[in-house]
Amino acid sequence: MKNHSELIKKLRAIVGDAYVLTHEDPLTDLTAWEQDWRRRERGTALAIVRPATTEQVAAVIKACAAAKTSIVPQGGNTGMVVGSTPDTSGTQVVLSLTRMNKVRSLDAGNLTITVDAGCVLQNLQEECEKAGFLLPLSLASEGSCTIGGNLGTNAGGTQVVRYGNARELCLGLEVVTAQGEVWDGLTGLRKDNTGYDLRHLFIGSEGTLGVITGATMKLYPLPACQLTAYAAVPSLEAAVDLLGMAHKTLSAGLTGFEVMGQFALGLVVKHYPQQKVPFWQESPWCVLLENSDNESDTHARSGFEKLLESAMEKGYVTDAVIAENITQARALWHIRESIPLAQAEEGLNIKHDISIPVSRIPEFVQETDALILKNFPGAQLINFGHLGDGNLHYNVQAAAGTDAARFLMENEKSLNTLVFESVTRFGGSISAEHGIGSLKVEKLSHHKSPVAMDMMRAIKKALDPDNLMNPGRVFRLPQAQ
Secondary structure, X not given: OHHHHHHHHHHHHHHOHHXXXXXXXXXXXXHHHXXXXXXXXXXXXXXXXXXXXXXXXXXXXHXXXXXXXXXXXXXXXXXXXXXXXXXXXXXOEEEEOOOOOOEEEEEOOOOEEEEEOOOEHHHHHHHHHHOOEEOOOOOOOOOOOEHXXXXXXXXXXXXXXXXXXXXXXXXXXXXXXOOOOEEEEOOOOOOOOOOOOHHHHHOOOOOOOEEEEEEEEEOEEOOOEEEEEEEEEOOHHHHHHHHHHHHHHHHHHEEEEEEEEHHHHHHHHHHOOOOOOOOOOOOOEEEEEEEEEOOOHHHHHHHHHHHHHHHHHHOOOOEEEEOOOHHHHHHHHXXXXXXXXXXXXXXXXXXXXXXXXXXXXXXXXXXXXXXXXXXXXXXXXXXXXEHHHOEEEEEEEOOOOOOHHHHHHHHHHHHHHHHHHHHHHOOOEOOOOOOOOOOOHHHHHHHOOHHHHHHHHHHHHHHOOOOOEOOOOOOOOOOOO
């Protein structure tokens, strides 16, 4: 306890008394930092430390390293796999970067923006739009997630089909290492073959190798217009065929392609009856398409009409609507974004964030649905996601009228095993965009080759030999004593 009190004094000296929060004050509520977004788990932190600069981050990490105290880096705390909250020991420092929220520079000629890691994604999108540029990272939590967290988990979202994950959108990083040293890799270069690309080590590492404090991100010119279409399709096979046709017809203009199952849309209708959900009763699947055009609204609409007419002739689409204005477009996207919220309203559920080769998704769903219903009779399947890049949110809820909490407690482990084994058979990944966190640690070694696991452990030991950076996430190593 003496060492802990001395460390807290040092931390307060570094960032200021107001920015070190502890349980010493009974009036201080640390729930926002100690509980994960899904409210699956709640930990207890030694302290919440909120630095304002990279220099302060470095000093905090040096102090924690000297005290052999582990650190949990945290952005907006919107993760889905319990990867940014403390354990229950009361000995970990949560390093919250939300005060580091400045835009450092925007280089219009180089099409880049350099920012603090604590910038909220939506604020950054709006800042870029004001300057006439597009930052094409877009996801449901963008109103509260931070760019550092997006990079730490290699976030995906709705525009990966055109622009790629967060990894593809990042040109440079600033990182504080586990030893408290600052690596300035904030280059805006698109070509740099000077050895290992260290940036890629830290993107997707979930704070286990160091702390991302700044990033240089790619920008794109704002499109002249963005149109949204919503279509009913008779099967997942038809949805995949429509996707192929959309790639051919719209080319790079196709910036979004989402799929939504009938049951998932039914939950939106049930819990948000004010929303108008087209075609859901008549069709087992609906898709949402976005066409970003650099010419004009007329050109974009012509492309959509050509696509949908051809798709209807081939039987890939049974009905469709094209948004007439931005209000209608937002309403259609709101349907898709409301599915996770409607799920939460319905009750506890078992989430799977998986990726499968797009061509094999229909077969995967058919086979895995049958296995689940055979082994868990009455289970309800909520299937939706980013079909354009092969990422499904393949979720399962208890049978209607049964105890959801009991179903989760008794069946989550075996159901996850069933789904993940099916994913592996189809050449997929057990995590597409959410990461591993602590929820999937035990599963990763069963679905990643021993060679890959050994290489990852070697990197961890080399960069964080004392295992102080977010220990127990991605995989487990013995904790330093």
